[in-house]
Amino acid sequence: MSQQQRGHGPLSSRQPGRTLPAPHEESADSPPPARFVGWLGGLGAVAAGYGVFQFLFSVLPGSFEGSAARYVIAGVSGLGICIAAWLVAALLRARAAATERASATRVGPAATAPGAPDSLPQxxxxxxxxxxxxxxVVDDPEHGRLTGWPHSLGEDSPSRPTPVGTAYGLHIMLDLGVPDGRLSTGDLxxxxxxxxxxxxxxxxxxxxxxxxxxxxxLVLGALARAGASGERLAAEVDRCASGFTRQLDRAGWESTHVVTTVLRGLLRAAPRSESLPVLRQAxxxxAISDPHRDHLRCWGYRLQPPYGPPSPLHTAQAIVALDRAARVLGEGGDTRAAREDGIRWLLSCPDxxxxxCLDLENLYEEVRRPRTDDPSRHEVLNVRHFTASWLARALLSPGALEIARAEGLQDELRVRLEGAVAAVWAGQTDGIWYWGRGAGTEVRRPISMxxxxxxxxxxxxVWLYQPAGRTHM
Incomplete structure (x- = not known):
């Protein structure tokens, strides 16, 4: 089991809106088959074992080295049958419970919630x-009037805008086209x-x-999309690139999340930056080889040893970044091979x-860096990864569609893409996505999500729309 699934290390698995039961705990609303099989496993196994014991004790010959030997043979056999029957019952109970959970999850809490939107436009x-x-909107004594959003919607603390929340909010407004004048992207x-x-x-x-x-x-990418001055952006790009080296920021340089984020942002803000080929090569x-999926290359959460286990999330992030880089910079053989292997790896999900499936589980990641003023202490960036959305975006990348067409993997791509999109849709209520923190009660609405x-x-x-007579792939 991977570190993500166990919840150890810098990554942990999170399923929004879902609380996992404790081991061997049976919920009050367990389906009737599971409850019956559980009762059968507890009582029937003992009865079966006792029956075998009685039968063997009665049929073994009396001359079989005395009654003690008969007791031992019959007892061991009965115990073995008891354990086997209990294991079979436990397996059936687990399968029944898993089927029930899968059926409930496929519908999704958001899909049946009151007021849930019926369509994407809604x-x-x-x-x-x-x-x-x-x-x-806050009047800051140092910065002046600030208009934007914090990291999460509906925060209890004073909701002063943050660079991260406002940058994602600006991205959303640019995507939606700002249909009216109630909010100015210029203010953002x-x-x-x-x-x-x-x-x-x-x-x-x-x-x-x-x-x-x-x-x-992230901020530079949003500003570039909004039409910020190229000269002003260039100065910030130079500062960002000069400070992001393995020597100056080792923790960031070895993080798949950080490198892919920087690469995507600079491709928008400075497509001719000399740092882009270096980031892409890193x-x-x-990429790492996964022996469990035909030794296809994929990505873990780190780009240097220890890489961590293969991660669908980080593989999808790498594919999105490399695909964009290929459109801007062109692409060499080694980089192309790694990107295409990553696509094949996503399409080979066995679940x-x-x-x-487990490939869609959301992840919570911590990026730790030593503080420059006190290297013995660390600053921590908490990142909530919406895995299903990243997989959908990776599978919708032009490179993924090309691989599917060239290698006859259209069905594999369609099934996995439909699954990822269904999981994305199920996570929202009224167009806002929610993040549930494991077994806790706190529910957040990260604007990034x-x-x-x-x-x-x-x-x-957009991909689904095709003129009459044409197909998607």
């Missing part, structure tokens, strides 16, 4: 209204520039006053059904 309209209602752009750190760059709320490349690249070199969910659904909807 979900988009609801998301837009919610974001308008949740936008925060101005806010991001005002939140720039004194020495340049941006950081997350938990990272303090030192710029970090993944947040800086990402391609970090089923593909809307509830809503952006990723809407982006995946919009991309899928």
């Amino acid at each position: 979900a988009i309209a609801s998301a837009y209204d919610t974001l308008l209602d949740q936008v925060s 752009v101005d806010t991001l520039w005002r939140m720039r750190l004194p020495d340049g760059g941006w950081s997350a709320r938990s990272q303090g006053s030192e710029a970090r490349p993944e947040v800086t690249a 990402l391609a070199d970090g 089923a059904p593909h809307d509830t 809503t952006y990723q969910g809407l982006s995946a659904l919009r991309t899928h909807a």
